[in-house]
Amino acid sequence: MFNYTFQWRQAFRALPEMLEGALYTMQIAVLSMIIGIAIAVILAVGRNSSSRWLRAPATAWVEVARNTPALFQIYMAHFGLGSFGIYLSPYVALLAGITFNNAGYLCETFRGALRAIPDTQMRAGRSLGMGPAKAFRLIVMPQMFRIAFLPTMNQMVWAILMTSLGVTVGMAIDLTGVTQALNARTFRTFEFFAMAAIIYYLITKAVMLASRLVAWRLFRY
Amino acid sequence: MKLRTLAGGLIAATLVAGPALADKLDDIIASGTLRCAVVLDFPPMGSRDENNEPIGFDVDYCNDLAKALGVEAEIVETPFPDRIPALVSGRADVGVASTSDTLERARTVGFTIPYFAFTFNVVTREDTGLDTYESLADRTTGSVAGTYEAIRLEGDIEEWDKGGSFRPYQSQADVFLALSQGQIDATTVTSTVASSIVKSGKYEGLKMAGEAPYDIDYVGLIALRNEYGLLNYLNLFVNQQVRTGRYDELYDKWIGGEAPDLTIDRVYY
Numbered sequence: 001m002f003n004y005t006f007q008w009r010q011a012f013r014a015l016p017e018m019l020e021g022a023l024y025t026m027q028i029a030v031l032s033m034i035i036g037i038a039i040a041v042i043l044a045v046g047r048n049s050s051s052r053w054l055r056a057p058a059t060a061w062v063e064v065a066r067n068t069p070a071l072f073q074i075y076m077a078h079f080g081l082g083s084f085g086i087y088l089s090p091y092v093a094l095l096a097g098i099t100f101n102n103a104g105y106l107c108e109t110f111r112g113a114l115r116a117i118p119d120t121q122m123r124a125g126r127s128l129g130m131g132p133a134k135a136f137r138l139i140v141m142p143q144m145f146r147i148a149f150l151p152t153m154n155q156m157v158w159a160i161l162m163t164s165l166g167v168t169v170g171m172a173i174d175l176t177g178v179t180q181a182l183n184a185r186t187f188r189t190f191e192f193f194a195m196a197a198i199i200y201y202l203i204t205k206a207v208m209l210a211s212r213l214v215a216w217r218l219f220r221y
Numbered sequence: 222m223k224l225r226t227l228a229g230g231l232i233a234a235t236l237v238a239g240p241a242l243a244d245k246l247d248d249i250i251a252s253g254t255l256r257c258a259v260v261l262d263f264p265p266m267g268s269r270d271e272n273n274e275p276i277g278f279d280v281d282y283c284n285d286l287a288k289a290l291g292v293e294a295e296i297v298e299t300p301f302p303d304r305i306p307a308l309v310s311g312r313a314d315v316g317v318a319s320t321s322d323t324l325e326r327a328r329t330v331g332f333t334i335p336y337f338a339f340t341f342n343v344v345t346r347e348d349t350g351l352d353t354y355e356s357l358a359d360r361t362t363g364s365v366a367g368t369y370e371a372i373r374l375e376g377d378i379e380e381w382d383k384g385g386s387f388r389p390y391q392s393q394a395d396v397f398l399a400l401s402q403g404q405i406d407a408t409t410v411t412s413t414v415a416s417s418i419v420k421s422g423k424y425e426g427l428k429m430a431g432e433a434p435y436d437i438d439y440v441g442l443i444a445l446r447n448e449y450g451l452l453n454y455l456n457l458f459v460n461q462q463v464r465t466g467r468y469d470e471l472y473d474k475w476i477g478g479e480a481p482d483l484t485i486d487r488v489y490y
Contacts, residue, residue: 007329079395082398082399082403083402087404090388167366168395170363170395180389181367181389183302183367184301184367185326186325187305188329189309190306
């Protein structure tokens, strides 16, 4: 039977510390999304390219990123690269791992969005005298982002939750790292983890809500 | 429908509440199995042999305890941060897991009198040029999250404030991997782990760099705080292990040399 008395007072005193950790969690998630989106656009273009030399590396990236656990990707960024003498700090390793994962998933999201845009859009742009790059940038890409907006925000939520895997590579300052440290010191496991869960929940809810508002404002015809 | 659920719940509650009169010690004896939470990446206290069977001081200690109780021992592998969840969720009855008896933790979980005592060493790579504990002040260090030495090292790094940093890893194996790769420059570990890991030669180029000046780390067995019947039994068991010479025997088997004194001068436990 569950045999435990909850002591919330002690846990609440650690709330500021945990919220500070939550800021780092957000920081990593946002950075990983910004870099991830940039890479994903390049990968998506690569995947749609007719050149094999562009298609192959992009496909390889997507395959590995989507078909291996995020935990493995983060662990490899820290200990895997470490065995080749490349030392990423826990922060950078975590960021690199999640960015790698984000880029893989978002690439496929963007590729799907690109498919939904009729070829005629590109041709219309070209017929107005734009070069292929300019037409892509000004005509196709904005439409792609519009179609992919909500799935992208979904990935953002995923990224926030994935930051919790940082503890496996010695990350101590994000929300899970802080929670784990508090747990080790006091053994008040359930209070701290319950609070961390609620904070994660509120963050992701806020992100979803904000993205719905933004979508509603931006994408009205 | 709602009423039925309520009635069902009440019946279930009384059924569950009934046997709770028997305490944990009764439960263990009745079930015929003693489940011990043991950390198995902490040689020589707990590890696995080449057949993947748990071995070590803590494993033997658990077996002795089970024998004394007249039940079968079952080893529940538990990483350091999961010791308390294992107890509270009922996956294990007793933690034989080198748990430092800090007052902060004792607010949550019940400790026995010390059954073992650790001192600490600095372990570093041969190429770092570190030779004392104080020389870690401006280096990247790491240790196993949630252990006594991790808490002390992190505290000292923070207090020295000379640009050093501390990384908590999830297992002892990760710490030595990070150290041998060069991710971190030094770690502090219990003297038992230090000697066994440096001797094993599993990680090349590691060496000991003197003692870490921490207080002696007395560790107790742990059980739920309110299980006084069980804690009482465990205290007597620890006492008997020393009295019968079994403690010295186990120490000699797993660590070697003279076993540390488990009593503290000038005060009762």
